[in-house]
Amino acid sequence: MIPSSALCRAQENLHYRRAADTTLENVRSVSINAAAAWAKEALAAESREARQLRLQAAANAGCQMDTASAAIDDFSVNENPDRGFANP
Structure with missing residues (x-):
């Protein structure tokens, strides 16, 4: 398990409160x-x-650029390169 920063804080x-609340020096030191x-x-x-x-921001930015370029590239990519494009 990887602890979050909120859990760590x-x-x-x-532990700081425990150190402040104790009268025992060894408990304070450990805390x-x-x-x-x-x-x-x-x-x-x-x-x-x-x-x-x-990383998420970069992935989202890359994903948005990929979808825009994919829309353009869809017309230029032919899955059957030995045949011509179908007329729309």
Whole structure:
């Protein structure tokens, strides 16, 4: 499972709150380290999500161009190249 940036930020926030609410030093230390790890994972998740958005935008732009050129190319492509085009 690949965690989303929202999940990572929620976990980071949870661990920072846990660190703030405890009186035990070892619990605070572990919670702060866990929050830092979730923050690092959130940065990676944000990078992945941004990359996916860029890829989707490029795919959508490519798809729109392909359909426009396909409409033009439909008339020029003959599936039977050894025969002439049918008269419309």
